[in-house]
Amino acid sequence: MLITRRIALLRLHSRSHIRLAHHYHTMSTAPTTTTAAPSSRVTGFENAVEQLTPIDLTIRGDFPPWLSGILYRSGPGTYSIPSTSDTSKTTEIQHWFDGVAMHHRFEILPATASSSPRVVYRSHKGAANLERRVADAGEYPKELFSFAQRHRAADPCANLFQRFFTTFASWAEALKEAAGGGESESDDPLMHNVSVTLTPDMPGVLAGEEGPGESVAGEERKAPRVIVAKTDGNALQVLEPSTLEPRKFMTYENIDPRLSGQLSAAHACRDAETGELHTQLSLVWRYSPPAGDFFNFVTEIGAKTTYKVFKIRGDDGKVDVLAKIDAPPSYIHALTMTDRFVVLCVWQAHIKQ
Numbered sequence: 001m002l003i004t005r006r007i008a009l010l011r012l013h014s015r016s017h018i019r020l021a022h023h024y025h026t027m028s029t030a031p032t033t034t035t036a037a038p039s040s041r042v043t044g045f046e047n048a049v050e051q052l053t054p055i056d057l058t059i060r061g062d063f064p065p066w067l068s069g070i071l072y073r074s075g076p077g078t079y080s081i082p083s084t085s086d087t088s089k090t091t092e093i094q095h096w097f098d099g100v101a102m103h104h105r106f107e108i109l110p111a112t113a114s115s116s117p118r119v120v121y122r123s124h125k126g127a128a129n130l131e132r133r134v135a136d137a138g139e140y141p142k143e144l145f146s147f148a149q150r151h152r153a154a155d156p157c158a159n160l161f162q163r164f165f166t167t168f169a170s171w172a173e174a175l176k177e178a179a180g181g182g183e184s185e186s187d188d189p190l191m192h193n194v195s196v197t198l199t200p201d202m203p204g205v206l207a208g209e210e211g212p213g214e215s216v217a218g219e220e221r222k223a224p225r226v227i228v229a230k231t232d233g234n235a236l237q238v239l240e241p242s243t244l245e246p247r248k249f250m251t252y253e254n255i256d257p258r259l260s261g262q263l264s265a266a267h268a269c270r271d272a273e274t275g276e277l278h279t280q281l282s283l284v285w286r287y288s289p290p291a292g293d294f295f296n297f298v299t300e301i302g303a304k305t306t307y308k309v310f311k312i313r314g315d316d317g318k319v320d321v322l323a324k325i326d327a328p329p330s331y332i333h334a335l336t337m338t339d340r341f342v343v344l345c346v347w348q349a350h351i352k353q
Helices: 128-137 156-179
Strands: 006-011 018-020 033-036 069-078 080-082 089-092 100-109 118-125 197-200 227-230 236-239 246-250 269-271 283-285 294-300 306-312 319-326 341-346
Touching: 069 118, 069 197, 080 128, 100 227, 306 341
Parallel strands: none
Antiparallel strands: 006 341, 018 269, 033 089, 069 100, 069 283, 080 089, 100 118, 197 227, 227 236, 236 246, 269 294, 294 306, 306 319
16 A cells, blocks of 8 residues: 555635535445354344334434424445345344445424424335345355455455455446346346435436425425435445335446446535535435535546546536546545535555556
8 A cells, every 4th residue: 555645626616615424434245154043133233124114203302393304314234144045044244334225214293283293214125135145145245345354365455455346346337237228137226235325316316217206294395306325336326215215226427428437435515505415324304405516526447547526517417527637546435525626535545456
């Protein structure tokens, strides 16, 4: 690894304040070990229960009257996957960041003159067919990236990065196969584990995905038409906003062919002047559309690595490539913005191929 730091500042013509979303990181799926089914789970590694039918949660205390809306969350939900061929065996995921996705929806309803405040909850697995494949095979696909692979080569860094590139490259290949027509496992949105951040009505994604929206608690305003799950790869999972069912798997390259590459930031930015930025793991939808320009980058790794910083316009979904920057490949979790600059920080842990 090279110890250096490069910061690219792209001056903006907009005058607005830009805010950056923060949350704790969840990453993609993991090769794991298969063991006899344990009788109990380590705290924090229990499987979450999928709740497809909305239920009222128990509330202790009161909400302030101004607190209402829909809270969307995403993160790991499954760490133990029983084998379908041998019920005594279980595939165990070893790292928090490697759990298989679960998407959550909390609708917060304030008190009225005739009713107490309510919270209505539901959830949906983000990669149910991937779980089924693991259960049938009795192990996790070894070619996928992991934070916690137990069996590595003599050079663990080399092996780790090899799996890293293989994983994100496979997403790009999946889209190429999908573009060619025909059905394949890679076309299935329930085969892809994308669960780091969430963006409502992300510009550029809505083409062909528009729906009427859903009325929320009698409000005239509408909930989002789609929710888009993102990760640190060039991968997007489009969710139905009411049920959270995955509809579609795509990449930024589907929005604009210039946005090819393996990596991207889970934490994108949104222009606060043209549209309020929503915190992208835990966001509360206030029944108003989040129109505004969307900023991110993609990293195309090859003989020469290029970072492509781009903007997706909030009004028409068209893409502007703001800059192409040649710099060493690095794992970058977030893009940063000020009122005048887009800031791309290529930190000191460079990936050596």
